[in-house]
Amino acid sequence: MSAIRFEIKLHSCNDRFNNPAVRSPLVVEVDLSGPRLANDLFFVLHDDTTGRTRLSSRLTGLGLAAAVLGELMLIGRVTVELTDGWVGLALVDAAPTGDTLTQTALDHIIAEPSHRFRIWLQFLARTAYTDVAARMTADGLLHPPRGRLSRRRAPVLANTAAWPGGRLNLAIQRRQPLNLQDGVLLGLLVATSGGQLVLWDQNPTYLSASTAALPAPLQELIAQTEAAVADSVISRR
Template identity: 70%
Template sequence: MVGVDLSGPRLADDLFFVMHDNRTGRTRLHARLTELGLAAAVLAELMLAGQVTVGSAAGQTRLVVVDATPPGDALPRAVLNHIVAEPSHRLRTWLQFLARTARADVAARMTAAGLLRPPGRRPSRGQVPADANVAAWPAGRVNLAIQRREPLGVQDRVLLGLLVATGGDQLVLWEQDAAYLSGSFAALPAPLQELIAQTEAAVGDAVITRR
């Protein structure tokens, strides 16, 4: 859809690293917010690959399959299969559904790729990155771009958008630059902007439910 080089790091993997401590593997956010962010990141992978977009039907925001060719990666392939089978669900419904297993699903993919160490006896404490420097790089890369006022690539703009949508920016970003953030989001294609907005709304619902 937007000409992203999909041979590089996967968006959900990068977001997983940003949302977890790069040494202990523990989540920086409440688990539900982490799960919603990762669910959105997996959907964004399909959007970046040009396989899914966002449309409107009967006043509801929904996912629309553009290319049903099975992705080579098992995780987005499974998600795409769900969307193909049940195309009538709202985008918000997909976020809530995928969030139930998103953290475990992304962690399993990263473990298989050697990015995370296999879970220990107490997996609830989080999986430790195989390389702390590799784990720290996605957050460092975004922070350096903000600090230098350099433009981000599309994938990193989505990463930053989802980080803000979940509230993780308050914990991870070295500085808050409202003009830089708004400019980065405005440069994204409309479907990705809508995905970020829907994620933020779902996070808001989750926060209210917890109160």
């Protein structure tokens, strides 16, 4: 198993981060050989046969942008930081990510570290669909789009596309705890409102417990995504 161990240091004073158990450095082990978070969310948010999106392009983009930031957090490159009352991103490790998509996002964060978390979500959301789909196509997970005007990319293997959602549903059905990455995947799925379309069992107790079990920075990632989605829905009315 290829894995990485990293520490996340929190510098915050709001309630979400005030628990002493999460304010101290967190040591997490992440399997780097498995599927990527943004790829899994892409599959869950699209039909596993046709590739048709289940949500609006705006909500899909926000969810995928959050997943890209989640990947950077899971590999120990950035974390969440509260500064002067607003939530931003703090650099943990500037080492190369080994992946063009996450490296590009990391380079932006390093170059402009003062932006709020929500700004990063909105910025990355503009191209998140195209960027994640391009990576998945290059990795042989998606077919190229049919026609010059089409954005839709069908999965190469329907079973592969269906597995992330199926994995979450089985865990919920059996009341099994999720690993770190799947906990974030579930949280982002619910934050984008995609859970209403994908999850067989809308179990609020399980969903809340899964999010509460995550390290504080990842809880904040989900909370910021949920808030950005709510703002997006309101602005469309």
